[in-house]
Amino acid sequence: MAIGHCQSARRQQAIGKDVKFSIHHSQILSPKTFNFTSGQLHHSKENYYIMLFFLNGFMGSGKSHWGKIWAAQYKLGFVDLDEAIEAAEGRSVVDIFESKGEAYFREVEATKLREMGALKNTVIACGGGAPCFKDNMQWMNENGITVYISATPDEILRRLAKGQEQRPLIKKLNQAELLFFIEKKLKEREPFYAQANIILSSAHITEHTFEEKILVY
Numbered sequence: 001m002a003i004g005h006c007q008s009a010r011r012q013q014a015i016g017k018d019v020k021f022s023i024h025h026s027q028i029l030s031p032k033t034f035n036f037t038s039g040q041l042h043h044s045k046e047n048y049y050i051m052l053f054f055l056n057g058f059m060g061s062g063k064s065h066w067g068k069i070w071a072a073q074y075k076l077g078f079v080d081l082d083e084a085i086e087a088a089e090g091r092s093v094v095d096i097f098e099s100k101g102e103a104y105f106r107e108v109e110a111t112k113l114r115e116m117g118a119l120k121n122t123v124i125a126c127g128g129g130a131p132c133f134k135d136n137m138q139w140m141n142e143n144g145i146t147v148y149i150s151a152t153p154d155e156i157l158r159r160l161a162k163g164q165e166q167r168p169l170i171k172k173l174n175q176a177e178l179l180f181f182i183e184k185k186l187k188e189r190e191p192f193y194a195q196a197n198i199i200l201s202s203a204h205i206t207e208h209t210f211e212e213k214i215l216v217y
Helices: 063-073 081-089 093-100 102-118 136-143 153-160 175-193 209-214
Strands: 052-056 077-080 122-125 145-150 198-201
Touching: 052 063, 052 136, 063 077, 063 122, 063 209, 077 081, 081 093, 081 102, 093 102, 102 136, 136 145, 153 175, 198 209
Parallel strands: 052 122, 052 145, 077 122, 145 198
Antiparallel strands: none
16 A cells, blocks of 8 residues: 655645634633642633643654643543544554555544544544644644644654554554654654644653643643
8 A cells, every 4th residue: 555645735824823723712721720739620701711732743752642641630631533533433543544545544534633623621642644634734723722742753763663563654664664754754744743833842741741831822
């Protein structure tokens, strides 16, 4: 199966920095509306603070790892987009790629991502290619806070080597081929990842990063 390329970054429209959310400004989450002691979101003037946090980055960058930690820490919901797709399709992402092809997977991915818009106060870990297709990154920027967790090719290589067989795009690559794939795909995807509201280095993320870098955005 041929590996699909990210759609051209030229098709992406620039996102205005002053347009971050589709919800009313009075509902935007800020440190003042978050109880850090109890770790709970609350409401004011009958408006509930509704917020989605989209974590993006290359496979193996730590999106699900940190997403689960932050969600538990602040009593938020957590969704792994690939796992949501697997539950809906009744098969693994690997099986979907092998039986239906990447084009089918990207259609399902875009549909399932937009279903996340009905959630509130939830951290969503997206697949590595999700921002690059179907105007997904634009949609995420319009419907929540987007975070790009960046990592170097060597960091990603070390992490992916542990569970490579579970990732359809790389399961048959040797180490040299895998490093080449990572470097090539990172270059293709960087223009999409870079559209995120917040960019974090995976090497410097801690359990406090959510409060220090994301909630204060």
